[in-house]
Amino acid sequence: MNHATQATAFVANDERAHWHDSALWFVRSKRDKCAHALPEWEDLRAAASEVKMHTISRLAKYLEQFEVNAKKLGVHVHWAKDGAEHNKIVHGILQKHDVKKVVKSKSMLTEECHLNPCLEKHGYEVVDTDLGERIVQLREEPPSHIVLPAIHLKKQDVSTLFEKHLGTEAGNNDPQYLTEAARGHLRDKFLGADAGITGVNFAIAETGGFVVCTNEGNADLGVSLPKLHIACMGIEKLIPRASDLSLFLRLLARSATGQPITTYSSHFHGPIAGGELHIVLVDNGRTEILGREEFRRSLNCIRCGACMNTCPVYRRSGGHSYETTVPGPIGSILAPARDANEFYSLPYACSLCGSCTDVCPVKIDLHNQLLTMRGKIAEKKILPWSKRIQMRLTSSVMKRTWLFRWAGGIARWIMPKLPRFLVYNRFNPWGKQREMPPFPKKSFRQLYADRKRNRQEDKPK
Amino acid sequence: MSSRNDILQAIRDQAIPERPLPSVDIDAIIFDDPITQFQTVLESVGGQLIQVESHAEVTSHLTGFPPYRNAQQVCCAVAGLDNLPDGPNFVQLDAIDDPHDLKAIDYAILPGHFAVAENAAIWVTDEAVAHRAIYFLTQHLAIIVPAGEIVNNMHEAYRKLATKGGLDQHFGAFISGPSKTADIEQSLVIGAHGARSLSVFFVQSQAM
Numbered sequence: 001m002n003h004a005t006q007a008t009a010f011v012a013n014d015e016r017a018h019w020h021d022s023a024l025w026f027v028r029s030k031r032d033k034c035a036h037a038l039p040e041w042e043d044l045r046a047a048a049s050e051v052k053m054h055t056i057s058r059l060a061k062y063l064e065q066f067e068v069n070a071k072k073l074g075v076h077v078h079w080a081k082d083g084a085e086h087n088k089i090v091h092g093i094l095q096k097h098d099v100k101k102v103v104k105s106k107s108m109l110t111e112e113c114h115l116n117p118c119l120e121k122h123g124y125e126v127v128d129t130d131l132g133e134r135i136v137q138l139r140e141e142p143p144s145h146i147v148l149p150a151i152h153l154k155k156q157d158v159s160t161l162f163e164k165h166l167g168t169e170a171g172n173n174d175p176q177y178l179t180e181a182a183r184g185h186l187r188d189k190f191l192g193a194d195a196g197i198t199g200v201n202f203a204i205a206e207t208g209g210f211v212v213c214t215n216e217g218n219a220d221l222g223v224s225l226p227k228l229h230i231a232c233m234g235i236e237k238l239i240p241r242a243s244d245l246s247l248f249l250r251l252l253a254r255s256a257t258g259q260p261i262t263t264y265s266s267h268f269h270g271p272i273a274g275g276e277l278h279i280v281l282v283d284n285g286r287t288e289i290l291g292r293e294e295f296r297r298s299l300n301c302i303r304c305g306a307c308m309n310t311c312p313v314y315r316r317s318g319g320h321s322y323e324t325t326v327p328g329p330i331g332s333i334l335a336p337a338r339d340a341n342e343f344y345s346l347p348y349a350c351s352l353c354g355s356c357t358d359v360c361p362v363k364i365d366l367h368n369q370l371l372t373m374r375g376k377i378a379e380k381k382i383l384p385w386s387k388r389i390q391m392r393l394t395s396s397v398m399k400r401t402w403l404f405r406w407a408g409g410i411a412r413w414i415m416p417k418l419p420r421f422l423v424y425n426r427f428n429p430w431g432k433q434r435e436m437p438p439f440p441k442k443s444f445r446q447l448y449a450d451r452k453r454n455r456q457e458d459k460p461k
Numbered sequence: 462m463s464s465r466n467d468i469l470q471a472i473r474d475q476a477i478p479e480r481p482l483p484s485v486d487i488d489a490i491i492f493d494d495p496i497t498q499f500q501t502v503l504e505s506v507g508g509q510l511i512q513v514e515s516h517a518e519v520t521s522h523l524t525g526f527p528p529y530r531n532a533q534q535v536c537c538a539v540a541g542l543d544n545l546p547d548g549p550n551f552v553q554l555d556a557i558d559d560p561h562d563l564k565a566i567d568y569a570i571l572p573g574h575f576a577v578a579e580n581a582a583i584w585v586t587d588e589a590v591a592h593r594a595i596y597f598l599t600q601h602l603a604i605i606v607p608a609g610e611i612v613n614n615m616h617e618a619y620r621k622l623a624t625k626g627g628l629d630q631h632f633g634a635f636i637s638g639p640s641k642t643a644d645i646e647q648s649l650v651i652g653a654h655g656a657r658s659l660s661v662f663f664v665q666s667q668a669m
Contacts, residue, residue, distance in 0.1 A: 056480075218653070220594075243619045270631035
């Protein structure tokens with residue numbers, strides 16, 4: 001599919017699209033306030049970026065170190081090449097423990113691997129316990145944001161959903177009331193679960209432990225009641241030292257939601273008393289990105305979502321229009337890096353404004369990578385013919401000064417005279433939901449020449 | 462084991478030049494008055510700070526809290542804090558085998574090791590707490606921290622953890638404020654899954 005086509009439905013509801021835009025901008029503003037309160041913010045970003053780049057450059061060494069240390073703590077370590085193998089491993093562990101009910105805390109990796117449908121197919125009850133994730137799970141749709149999974153929904157939507165599934169009062173849209181209802185519903189799920197699955201925010205090579213960050217406390221409840229904890233992580237989540245966490249925990253929540261730290265930052269260094277702890281290390285295309293120098297830095301990502309909150313295109317088109325687990329600027333690199341044929345349109349959705357690069361806490365040069373990715377996609381000749389012809393035409397005009405001048409002159413003369421149907425039709429996607437800007441009377445070149453002439457005339461003789 | 466070797470081999474096949482590992486000891490923020498900073502941030506994330514001289518004062522404050530007074534079941538895992546006011550039923554954490562049996566706890570009084578001024582986080586572990594679940598399962602939470610056990614920022618926090626072997630425990634967490642969510646229309650709601658309130662006590666003297 002194509003991002004522009006997918007976004008059409010979202011922008012059709014003008015009021016909601018604007019609301020979405022401002023809701024995310026509010027989060028971005030909170031992030032700014034938090035970042036500006038720390039004089040060392042830029043030093044933190046620089047150091048965090050270097051730690052990640054270093055780790056990625058010696059990833060095999062750190063993975064082995066992590067495995068050795070985790071095993072010393074009594075943790076079972078598994079390796080999965082792709083999503084299917086990951087799901088098979090998780091299923092195998094659950095089978096061995098005769099598990100029926102699973103509670104999950106937010107994990108973009110398990111979303112990426114489509115773990116839920118796989119386990120449900122095998123008859124397990126899988127409950128997402130982050131409130132936003134539970135909302136989208138009940139709606140049978142994917143999250144639209146990696147940190148704010150239900151940011152595309154209004155409280156009325158949640159109220160209708162909870163009325164149907166949790167039996168809340170019709171028309172009660174109070175977030176406090178709705179959250180309370182979800183709390184009660186999910187408490188039962190926590191207390192009834194046989195196993196807890198979590199993601200991993202950071203895994204520490206030197207200790208063999210890992211850290212999970214939440215605000216709700218769902219990850220902690222999910223793995224403190226049952227005896228079985230399975231933690232699933234992409235191999236790029238490693239950091240060398242525990243002390244590196246001082247950088248990352250300072251950056252993560254401030255960048256994500258403008259909080260000084262998440263409510264809970266839990267460090268797991270071994271199984272719960274009498275229980276088992278499993279870690280699944282997943283590649284699923286990451287080593288391939290590692291091999292591509294121009295995109296390697298995207299593996300720095302700590303999944304804070306700041307690039308989404310700031311992106312003018314994401315804010316106005318919604319996460320679902322990307323049709324990827326990770327949407328927005330970072331997703332528009334990760335997805336086509338894995339499958340250019342399916343996700344070719346995402347880097348083209350970008351306006352190259354560079355705001356994502358400015359806010360990224362680990363200094364991924366997102367807009368540069370997006371531009372590079374466009375080049376790679378064009379080379380592969382997977383763009384639709386309409387875009388290819390358009391680009392070839394534009395480039396042949398822009399390469400020739402005389403043709404560019406001539407075409408510009410013609411356009412300025414004829415465009416204002418054309419009837420509407422010749423300007424606003426299916427060949428002009430720019431005219432779909434907006435008016436074209438009025439054509440100027442003079443070209444930039446003419447304006448510049450005029451200005452120069454006037455200046456000279458103004459000069460004192 | 463073959464996936465393991467394949468992944469490691471695939472990584473090693475990419476001959477990536479090594480980048481240097483930087484120091485994390487950057488020039489980080491220091492506060493003139495870390496306690497006030499801690500208190501300001503704690504209040505902004507929905508918690509409250511009470512500074513007291515002794516454990517005895519903790520108990521008198523607790524009696525004033527409606528969530529404590531109205532609690533049906535209470536548990537406490539703070540050494541030396543044993544003259545708690547009468548009223549609620551006390552549950553002995555050590556006497557319980559299965560953490561599920563703690564589901565009715567309304568108020569828990571638990572130990573914290575040290576506080577972090579920049580973000581109002583408190584480092585807790587399950588060292589002296591029989592079931593770590595209680596930090597998250599209780600309806601309301603009080604954390605008792607020895608006064609003076611406060612650091613400016615997370616860099617100091619991890620240095621402290623490194624020297625004290627803080628990560629040797631199977632479980633440890635930074636907790637900052639009560640549980641919260643903003644997943645419904647970005648409206649902040651306190652009390653998502655974990656504690657609905659957090660009171661932090663800085664206690665001067667461990668003696669009664």
